[in-house]
Amino acid sequence: MKPKVDDLVQTPIPTRHGEFILHYYSNTLDDKEHVALVRGKVDGVEHVPVRIHSECFTGDVLGSRRCDCGEQLDMAMQMIAERGAGILIYLRQEGRGIGLLKKLQAYNLQDAGLDTVDANIHLGHLADEREYDIAALILESLQVKSIELITNNPKKIEGLQKLGVDVAGRIPIVASAHNDNLDYLKTKAKKMAHMLFERKKDND
Numbered sequence: 001m002k003p004k005v006d007d008l009v010q011t012p013i014p015t016r017h018g019e020f021i022l023h024y025y026s027n028t029l030d031d032k033e034h035v036a037l038v039r040g041k042v043d044g045v046e047h048v049p050v051r052i053h054s055e056c057f058t059g060d061v062l063g064s065r066r067c068d069c070g071e072q073l074d075m076a077m078q079m080i081a082e083r084g085a086g087i088l089i090y091l092r093q094e095g096r097g098i099g100l101l102k103k104l105q106a107y108n109l110q111d112a113g114l115d116t117v118d119a120n121i122h123l124g125h126l127a128d129e130r131e132y133d134i135a136a137l138i139l140e141s142l143q144v145k146s147i148e149l150i151t152n153n154p155k156k157i158e159g160l161q162k163l164g165v166d167v168a169g170r171i172p173i174v175a176s177a178h179n180d181n182l183d184y185l186k187t188k189a190k191k192m193a194h195m196l197f198e199r200k201k202d203n204d
């Protein structure tokens with residue numbers, strides 16, 4: 001049977017970037033509570049700006065400076081607000097899919113000298129275990145025609161395209177680098193092909 005999502009509740013959420021409609025989804029693939037924040041008209045629309053943000057408790061909630069997640073979350077909401085329409089899908093796949101416990105263990109390994117990729121591998125995981133099936137189903141449910149993905153991660157674009165999402169463009173989202181996250185960002189650029197440290201605005 002084809003996996004599916006159900007849009008169970010929609011409710012307005014006022015934020016410092018203005019009001020979004022929060023959609024709560026149940027799904028047949030996992031037991032997590034995935035949500036989408038929607039601004040403006042997106043159904044039947046092409047080139048909708050979309051951020052697919054993977055949960056990062058430490059970065060998103062606590063403002064941890066080990067990673068760029070918290071800043072990217074805020075930047076993405078601001079970008080969507082500035083464009084007048086768009087979607088932020090918040091996927092509950094903490095720690096690139098390995099969960100909070102393993103991510104915290106990976107942090108300690110990183111403090112002992114491993115980088116963010118090798119720490120995952122040392123714990124018996126892949127560098128990135130995320131899936132985008134639920135995001136693709138949410139976009140289908142919102143009847144979006146094509147998207148401009150807000151990301152620096154080429155694997156995310158490929159993953160969505162394989163699932164049949166029309167990714168018509170990319171909007172870069174580069175957070176600030178500082179002492180606490182510089183090695184982490186460099187590893188993402190070098191080992192995970194993230195398009196960081198480039199200054200061009202592009203559509204690739």
Ligand SMILES: Nc1nc2c(ncn2[C@@H]2O[C@H](COP(=O)(O)OP(=O)(O)OP(=O)(O)O)[C@@H](O)[C@H]2O)c(=O)[nH]1
Nearest residue numbers: 054055056067093094095096103106116151152153
């Ligand atoms: N396992 C692990 N997960 C991490 C680490 N730092 C951040 N994360 C998780 O990584 C996810 C975010 O992925 P990133 O690789 O930062 O970025 P991305 O979403 O792939 O790419 P962008 O769309 O460009 O932001 C979140 O789920 C975080 O919890 C880490 O050191 N180890």
Ligand SMILES: [Zn+2]
Nearest residue numbers: 056059067069
């Ligand atoms: Zn993070």
